[in-house]
Amino acid sequence: MLKTVDLVKIFRTDEVETTALNKVNLEVENGDFVSIMGPSGCGKSTLLNILGLLDNPTSGELYFEGAELAKYNERKRTNLRKGNIGFVFQSFNLIDELTVFENVELPLLYMKVPSKERRKKVEEVLERMKIAHRKKHFPQQLSGGQQQRVAICRSVVANPKLILADEPTGNLDSANGEEVMNLLTELNKDGTTIVMVTHSPSDAEYAHRIVQLFDGHIVSENIKKIM
Numbered sequence: 646m647l648k649t650v651d652l653v654k655i656f657r658t659d660e661v662e663t664t665a666l667n668k669v670n671l672e673v674e675n676g677d678f679v680s681i682m683g684p685s686g687c688g689k690s691t692l693l694n695i696l697g698l699l700d701n702p703t704s705g706e707l708y709f710e711g712a713e714l715a716k717y718n719e720r721k722r723t724n725l726r727k728g729n730i731g732f733v734f735q736s737f738n739l740i741d742e743l744t745v746f747e748n749v750e751l752p753l754l755y756m757k758v759p760s761k762e763r764r765k766k767v768e769e770v771l772e773r774m775k776i777a778h779r780k781k782h783f784p785q786q787l788s789g790g791q792q793q794r795v796a797i798c799r800s801v802v803a804n805p806k807l808i809l810a811d812e813p814t815g816n817l818d819s820a821n822g823e824e825v826m827n828l829l830t831e832l833n834k835d836g837t838t839i840v841m842v843t844h845s846p847s848d849a850e851y852a853h854r855i856v857q858l859f860d861g862h863i864v865s866e867n868i869k870k871i872m
Contacts, residue, residue: 646673646674646675646677646709646710646806646807647671647672647673647696647707647708647709647807648671648706648707648708649669649670649671649672649695649705649706649708650670650705650707650708651668651669651670651706652668652669652670652692652695652702652704652707653667653668653669653702653703653704653705654666654688654691654692654695654703654861655703665688665691665861666692666702667861667862668705669688669705669858669862669863670863671856671863673838673840674838675806676833676836676837676838677838677839677840677853677854678830678838678839678841678851678852678853678854679840679852679854679855679856680841680843680849680851680852680854680855680856681840681841681842681843681856681858682842682843682844682846682849682855682856682857682858683858684859685844687858687860687861688860689842689858692842693809693811695707696809696840697726697730697732698717698722698725698726698730701715701716701717702715709725727752727756727803728752728756728803728804728805729805730805730807730809731752731800731801731803731807731808731809732800732809732810732811733796733797733800733808733809733810733811733813733829734796734810734811734812734813735812735813735815736816737784737789737792737793737795737796737816739784739792739796739799740784741783741784741785742783743783743784744780745771745776745780745781745783745784745787745795746767746771748784748795748799749767749770749771749795749798749799750767750802751799752799752802752803753767753803756803758803766802766803767780767798767802770798770801770802771798774795774797774798775794776791776794776795776798779791779795788821789816789817789821790817790820790821790824790825793813793816793821793825794824794825794828797813797828797829797832801832801837805837806837806838807837807838807840808829808832808837808838808839808840809839809840809841810829810839810840810842811841812842812843812844813825813841813843813848814843814845814848815844822845822848826848826851829841829851830851850869852869853868853869854866854867854868854869855869
């Protein structure tokens with residue numbers, strides 16, 4: 646599904662040049678669940694942003710389902726993200742002025758899905774994630790765990806092929822964090838490919854593979870046996 650070849654990302658200012666990623670080679674197969682770990686500043690989030698077409702590499706190649714994307718312009722990246730890639734962030738990124746239902750509905754609005762179909766899809770995903778009873782509430786009326794559950798609903802409502810999760814349990818206590826990881830595991834078992842950045846060794850253990858980054862390099866990969 647995903648492949649990077651000698652991926653490089655350099656951030657430049659007038660005085661400083663910082664290499665965030667240095668010749669990163671990574672492959673993610675359909676149905677995979679990959680955890681990316683490493684110390685702060687090692688390039689984890691930068692890599693996730695490039696995989697999610699939120700940023701372009703400085704050099705190297707990026708493939709999604711066989712198509713080379715590194716030189717795509719913003720319009721092409723946006724069109725490819727729609728319906729293909731869902732995002733889950735540490736800070737939830739819900740819109741406070743919208744209800745739970747309306748937050749989850751947003752990706753479908755961007756995709757111009759007809760109203761009746763939108764309602765059906767949103768209702769189904771809210772039921773699946775056991776948050777339908779809160780659909781008329783606003784984000785600030787929910788607990789952190791409930792907000793992340795809504796964020797996951799939003800990320801999967803369009804049935805994307807890939808979910809990119811950036812520290813999805815970072816703002817949660819252990820019980821809610823475990824609940825979120827169980828949800829991601831269920832989605833993966835149903836066929837969704839997941840790439841997750843995490844500092845948590847216990848969260849990383851949910852994945853099929855653990856990739857360690859250090860100073861912009863992949864320094865190790867641990868492939869786990871799937872029971």
